[in-house]
Amino acid sequence: MQYYSNYIGKLVEELGRLPGIGPKSAQRLAFHIIGMSGEQVNALSDAIRNAKNNVRYCKICGTLTDTEVCPICANPARNHKVIMVVENSRDLAAYEKTQKFDGVYHVLHGAISPMQGIGPDDIHLKELIQRLQGDVDEVIIATNSSLEGETTAMYISKLIKPTGIAVTRIASGVPVGGDLEYIDEVTLLRALEGRTTL
Numbered sequence: 001m002q003y004y005s006n007y008i009g010k011l012v013e014e015l016g017r018l019p020g021i022g023p024k025s026a027q028r029l030a031f032h033i034i035g036m037s038g039e040q041v042n043a044l045s046d047a048i049r050n051a052k053n054n055v056r057y058c059k060i061c062g063t064l065t066d067t068e069v070c071p072i073c074a075n076p077a078r079n080h081k082v083i084m085v086v087e088n089s090r091d092l093a094a095y096e097k098t099q100k101f102d103g104v105y106h107v108l109h110g111a112i113s114p115m116q117g118i119g120p121d122d123i124h125l126k127e128l129i130q131r132l133q134g135d136v137d138e139v140i141i142a143t144n145s146s147l148e149g150e151t152t153a154m155y156i157s158k159l160i161k162p163t164g165i166a167v168t169r170i171a172s173g174v175p176v177g178g179d180l181e182y183i184d185e186v187t188l189l190r191a192l193e194g195r196t197t198l
Contacts, residue, residue, distance in 0.1 A: 007046045008034070044113050060109040060131070063089045072096075072104055079103045081137040085128065085156060087111050087144060090181040092115070095142065108130060111148035112155055118148075118157060129159065138166040140195060144179055158196040170197040 008030060016026035033041060034040040050074065050100035065071070072078060072092075082103030082123070086092050090104045132139070139160055143149035153169055160167045171194030 001066065018187045033122050035072045057107075061105045061126060062109060063092050064107060077102075079159075081135055082140065083128075083136060083138070084140040084142050086142050086180070087149065087152075091142065091179075093143075094180045094183065094185075094188055095192070097193065098185045100189055101192060103138075108143070108152065111143055111146070111152040113148040113151070123152070125156070125159070128156070132160065132163060132165060136165055137170060140168050140170065140192075141198070142180065142192075146179075152198070161198075169198050 001110055011030040011033065012023075012026045015029045016023055018026075033044070036044070044175070054066045055064050058065045058067070058073055059068055060073040061070060063070050063072070067074075079102050083106050084092075084101060084103055085106045085108060086095070086097065087108050088109060089107055092107060095101050095105075106124070106128045108123040108125065108128075110118055111125065112118060112120055128139075139156070141153040142154055143152045155166045157169075170191040
């Protein structure tokens with residue numbers, strides 16, 4: 001049974017497609033948007049459209065940015081000899097919130113998962129290996145503590161060890177099965193400081 005007009009129903013339906021948004025949240029958001037001024041709705045829709053049309057991947061680390069090179073890679077004050085490997089841009093943002101890591105990042109855009117048909121060639125490993133041709137002292141593997149994250153960490157470790165570059169893994173302050181984007185800054189900081197050599 002349909003409770004709303006077609007426009008409201010369609011808005012609730014589209015909002016419900018977003019990750020983490022259930023039917024009640026979608027309904028609440030839809031009614032909030034309808035209650036916004038025309039100016040606020042236009043600003044929101046412009047922000048969505050502009051982000052979709054202008055955001056791309058950093059040509060160095062692969063994170064999302066609206067410039068050719070992201071602000072972290074472009075910052076000469078960062079330690080470009082230490083690269084932290086993360087699964088996605090949300091994980092990068094989680095570590096940046098600690099304000100304690102002064103190196104740079106490499107975003108894989110996924111993790112190795114044979115069950116889902118995702119192999120090493122399906123994530124940004126080639127780009128990481130290319131970056132290691134430069135002056136790099138350490139690679140910190142900060143993939144999630146899931147089966148896929150651990151598999152990816154071991155694969156990367158085996159690739160890098162023969163090069164002589166130090167390879168470390170974030171410590172177990174991150175719970176097994178936990179996603180980095182949902183973990184508090186203190187736990188992430190402890191995991192970073194307690195990283196171990198692989």
